Amino acid sequence: MRPVNFFIVDDSAPIRAMLANIIEDEDLGTVVGEAEDGSEVYADELVAKAIDILLIDLLMPNRDGIETVREIASSFKGKILMISQVETKDLIGEAYCLGVEHYITKPINRLEVVSILKKVSEHLLLEKSIQEIQKSLSGLHQIPVSSASYKSAPPSIVASGKSLLLELGIIGESGNKDLLDILSVIYELEKAGVRETPSLKDLYERVVEKRFGNASSTVDLKKEIKAGEQRIRRAIQQALCHIASLGLTDYANPKFENYASKFFDYSQVRMKMLELDGKSNCNTAHSRINIKKFIQALYMEAKQAQNS
Structure with missing residues (x-):
């Protein structure tokens, strides 16, 4: 897969140079273009240069970042990161509503920039991987299957679930497969007329039975159920x-x-x-998480996305 392509827009040449140096020094990708004002940015140019991530200043002399994002939003499908020392909540909210992925504050903090760019790049690569999976599943969906085979949920419910797990930052966690299998099980039960979400124990057992059938011993199945529960708990944490x-x-x-x-x-x-802000000594890693609430929300959101 090719490197991530960046385009930087800022009226300050030192800021552009600093961001370009960070991207190159940390091997985050390639800066393939720069501009000093939003009026110099065109969607067709970004598309032609295969820009993945656009870094754009909020305030610029001729056309500001928000107006530029509004102008290119319909054609540019890459990720947009806004840069500014202005922290007005209304402006930040408007930027997010237009599809801005993250907000980088000035003065530029190298660690913050690296952290955000790595996170956005990872999400970008994961989204591309999911798109490839969806294409593959779409092709498989056209192949007739035996009526005796297990009728799993349509790819759409699983694809919707994957998109949500990506949004929640856990598509790469080991428990994501368990959560997707649970979505599939709930979907099949709902089709069979079961409206209430089964107990967690029942869901875990059904997932393991679906995977292994009668091929494993009772002891092995119990071990796998326990392991799956732990994977799910870690993913939700x-x-x-x-x-x-x-x-x-x-x-x-x-x-x-x-x-x-x-x-x-x-x-x-x-x-x-x-805890993350360092204002609490309490470690939430071992606190009780409402797993059933998470699973119910995941299913309802996935189903809503599937039907939209």
Whole structure:
């Protein structure tokens, strides 16, 4: 896979040079273009240069970052990161509504920039991988299958689930396969007329039975059920950490506002934010997580995305 392509827009030449040096020094990708004002940025140029990530200043003399993003939004499908020392909540909120992925504050902090660029690049690569998987699944969907074979959920419910796990920052966690299998099981049960979400124990057992059938001993199946439960718990803890970190960076982040209360108890999110901010000595890694609430929210969000 080719390196990530960056385009930098800022009216300060030293800022552009600093960002370019960080990208090159940390081997994050290639800076294939620069501009000193939003009026010099065109969507067709970004598409032609295969730009993956656009770094753009909020305030510029002729056309500011928000106006530029609004202008290119319909054609440019890459990730957009806004750079500014202005921290007005209304402006930040407007930027996020236009599709800006992250907000980098000035003066430039090297560690912050590296952390954000790595995270966005990883998400970008994961999204491309998911698109490839969806294409493969679409091709497989056209192949007739035996009526005697297990009728799994359509790729759309699993694909929707993968997109959500990506948003929650856990698509790379070992427990993501367990969560996707649970979505599939709930989907099949709902098609069979079961409206209430089964107990966690029942879900874990059904997932293991679906994977292994009668090929393993009872002892092995119990071990796998326990291991799967632990993988899921670790993945959900990581999702909590991801969402809390988004809220800590910016309370108006749309992902934080949308997912925090849906997937977690507010008290858990608040405790994790305080822990990450160094204002609490309490370690939430071993605190009780509402796994069933997370799974129910994941399924409802995936189903809604599937039907939209």
